[in-house]
Amino acid sequence: MRVGLIVDSACDLPYEFRRQHDLFVLPVTARIDHQTYVDEHDPVRTQEFYQSGLLQKGHHAETEAFSVQQIHDLFMEKIVNQFDIAICETVTRSRSLIYQNASEAMNSVMAQYREVRNAAGVPGSFSMRVVDSKQIFAGQGLLAAHTLRLIDQKLSKNALRNEIERFSDNIYTCVIPRDLHYIRERARRRGDKSVSAVVAFLGKALNITPVIFGQGVEGQPVAKTRSFDVAVEKVMNYATGRVQAGLLTPYVSLSCGMTWTEIEELPGLNRLRDACEQQGIELLLSQMGITSSIYLGPGSVCLALGAEPHRFSDFQ
Structure with a gap:
């Protein structure tokens, strides 16, 4: 068959x-x-x-x-x-x-x-x-x-x-949008009101980079940082800790809307790689596809793993 x-x-x-x-x-x-x-x-x-x-x-x-x-x-x-x-x-x-x-x-x-x-x-x-x-x-x-x-x-x-x-139902996703204003404009054209104009304005004016975390698309902001690198570091810390605690499938999926040179410079990436290798987990690292990048905007990051119920803060 x-x-x-x-x-x-x-x-x-x-x-x-x-x-x-x-x-x-x-x-x-x-x-x-x-x-x-x-x-x-x-x-x-x-x-x-x-x-x-x-x-x-x-x-x-x-x-x-x-x-x-x-x-x-x-x-x-x-x-x-x-x-x-x-x-x-x-x-x-x-x-x-x-x-x-x-x-x-x-x-x-x-x-x-x-x-x-x-x-x-x-x-x-x-x-x-x-x-x-x-x-x-x-x-x-x-x-x-x-x-x-x-x-x-x-x-x-x-x-x-x-x-x-x-x-x-056991997949947890972290999303780091690089530009909230971009996402709001895209959402507005689609009629999607999930990203408010106020949040987009704050992100643009104050250089706030959020970490959005949850099961599937039901994510909520769990961290607001003044630096994209700090947000990435938080997500890498989370993923590394969750890998060490155990996963439901031997994969971590990470896609990034940037060039490969920029991907390799992401803070904490090598630490996550080492944790995956030690635990027998395959890191599925990819460039975000054109479709995904248009949706989230250039420079964004999306990470997913399968695990038992937990909170993002459990691994910070």
């Missing part, structure tokens, strides 16, 4: 990890200054994106989910004949239409796949499930990595679905 995992472009994972595990990436359309890009998480294109400065002030950037028909065509062409069971994990439905569009595309695929498989001489039936990850960016990447471990355990379809949903 061939089981395949599909993620979308909001899912941040290292390129080599995705290539090694043959993950299929469902693209997202990005529009920057009236130019259209298709974000397929190509590492060369992503690096060029950061070096170009396209997200700096003065540039208008938006993302758009592939349409139902576009997703349907991709599933029929790339997925139906390659796998017997396909799981599509999308960015949280509260932040994107990807889940809705992928679900509608799945329904039409399930009604038409037999003709395609028969024409290709592929025996047997095909089944598919679209899952709302309830995560963003690094959190979605962590769920994908854990799902691959579950697939290797040869679980039944129902057991696999139940384990994915259960684990998703």
